[in-house]
Structures are given as C-alpha cells and as structure tokens.
Amino acid sequence: MKFPVFLQDPLFPQELLKLGSQPRTLYKSWIGYFHQREFDKARIAANTIIAKAREKKCVAADGKIHVLALAGVRSWYGYYMRESGLLQALSENPDAVLDQTVSTNYSSEQGGFYTNKLIKRYPKACAIWASGDQLALSAVDALEKSGFKVGKNYFVGSVDLTGSGVDAVTKGQLSVTVASGYATFIEVLVKTYDYLNGHDFLDDAGSVVLPPIVTADDQTAARVKKALESLQTADFRYLSKVYNKKLIKYDFTLETLSQLPRRPSE
Incomplete structure (x- = not known):
C-alpha cells in the first residue's frame, strides 16, 4: 500500500x-x-499596519509612513511570496515607503537584534511588518525598551496567527496577525x-x-x-x-x- x-x-x-x-x-x-496563501496574508498584514499608522497620524516630515520589514529566511520560497505581498500593499498605499527589509531566522534573538539596529538607522519609521509572530513580539519588546509606545506611535503586524500573537493583539501590542x-x-x-x-x-x-x-x-x-x-x-x-x-x-x-x-x- x-x-x-x-x-x-x-x-x-x-x-x-x-x-x-x-x-x-x-x-x-x-x-x-x-496553499498557505503567503502573498495574500502578507498583503493584509502590511495594509493593516499602514492603515493604523495613518489613523494615528504617524507620518514623517516628508509626508510618508515609513515601514521596516523583518522578512524571515530566503531559503524558503514563501519568503519571496510574502515579500511580494508586502510590496503589493506598499504599491496600494502611495503615502507609505519601505525603508529596509532584512532577512532573519525566526528567533526572538534575531528579531530583537535587527529591530534595535533598524530603528536607530531609520528614525522616521513607525511601522514594522514581520514574517512571524515571534519576530513581531521581539520587535515589540525592543521598541518598548527603546521608549516607543507600541500601538500609539509605532505599529507592528505579523503573518502567523499563533496563540501568543493573537493574545498580543487583544492587548494592543500587535496591530494584526494573519494566517x-x-x-x-x-x-x-x-x-x-x-x-x-x-x-x-x-x-x-x-x-x-x-x-x-x-x-x-x-x-x-x-x-x-x-x-x-x-x-x-x-x-x-x-x-x-x-x-x-x-x-x-x-x-x-x-x-x-x-x-x-x-x-x-x-
């Protein structure tokens, strides 16, 4: 058989x-x-955090909403589908701009490490799109330790829908998690x-x-x-x-x- x-x-x-x-x-x-519909999920997550940033008037002096991306590992084809979904969302929102995408593994350590690097490099940014709840939650932790008020002057969204991610949305730490x-x-x-x-x-x-x-x-x-x-x-x-x-x-x-x-x- x-x-x-x-x-x-x-x-x-x-x-x-x-x-x-x-x-x-x-x-x-x-x-x-x-099919896990990686493109669609990534697009929804990105559109949500951009909309939240716009709602809270989180706009830089150049009139743009600056977005950062923690994108996961390139060895997985889903990386490119999620990245395409993110880019599609940006094309649908002319007032949003992507400052940088970084490839990471999905650990909290790398999520926190790269978030700290990126927020110093791009002080205009106020939104982070993450390819996983663990990355997103570590980004939230790094942002809060740096003095940001997540959900008020910084917005984080993810593609994952883990229990911890959904719980973080109910607490206002994440703007969205999708899967x-x-x-x-x-x-x-x-x-x-x-x-x-x-x-x-x-x-x-x-x-x-x-x-x-x-x-x-x-x-x-x-x-x-x-x-x-x-x-x-x-x-x-x-x-x-x-x-x-x-x-x-x-x-x-x-x-x-x-x-x-x-x-x-x-």
Missing part, C-alpha cells in the same frame, strides 16, 4: 515541476496540495481520513486546498482567540463526510470550527 501524501506550499517552481506540477499527475499517492492557522491542518487531516476510508474528496472539493484566511486585529482578535481555544476540545469527526453522513459540503471556516460539538470524554 502506498501512503497518501498531502504537500504544503509554497514550493520553489522547479521543485513543483519535478513533482508533476499538480497532485495525482506524476505521483498518484500525492493526493492533495494545500490560515490550524484550520488548514484540520482540513488536511479530515480529508486524508476520508480518503483512507473510501471517500475521495477530489470528487467534490478538488485536490488543491485553498483555506480561508483568518485576520486577528483590534476588531476581531477576541473572537478569533475564543474560536482558537475552542479547537482544543472540538470533535473534528463532524467535519468528515465518512463519519457525518448528513454533511453535504466541506466547511472549514473558523466560524464552523468554533461551533463544533465537544469531543466525548475519554
């Missing part, structure tokens, strides 16, 4: 080509491919379960998973936090067409996930 495989994007184009470009073409055991989050992996697990039990999701959902993007900002963070917490006890079987015979269409939105029955106690 060949084990069915789901692959997570983004892969480098040449890697994807070697695999046949799409699931079930060259390798039949490659049953699905799930598909746990919903993506829940969808992959459920569809793999159904596939192994005789229901091929290809027939009604296709082989490519394009999960909904979840945005936690000052308007939605409390609701997102509550929904994510509910996943700890949710009974995901109700999302399965094998288990739930009444299910007509797959639905993995965070709203649906948060309303699932609790798992029976063991």
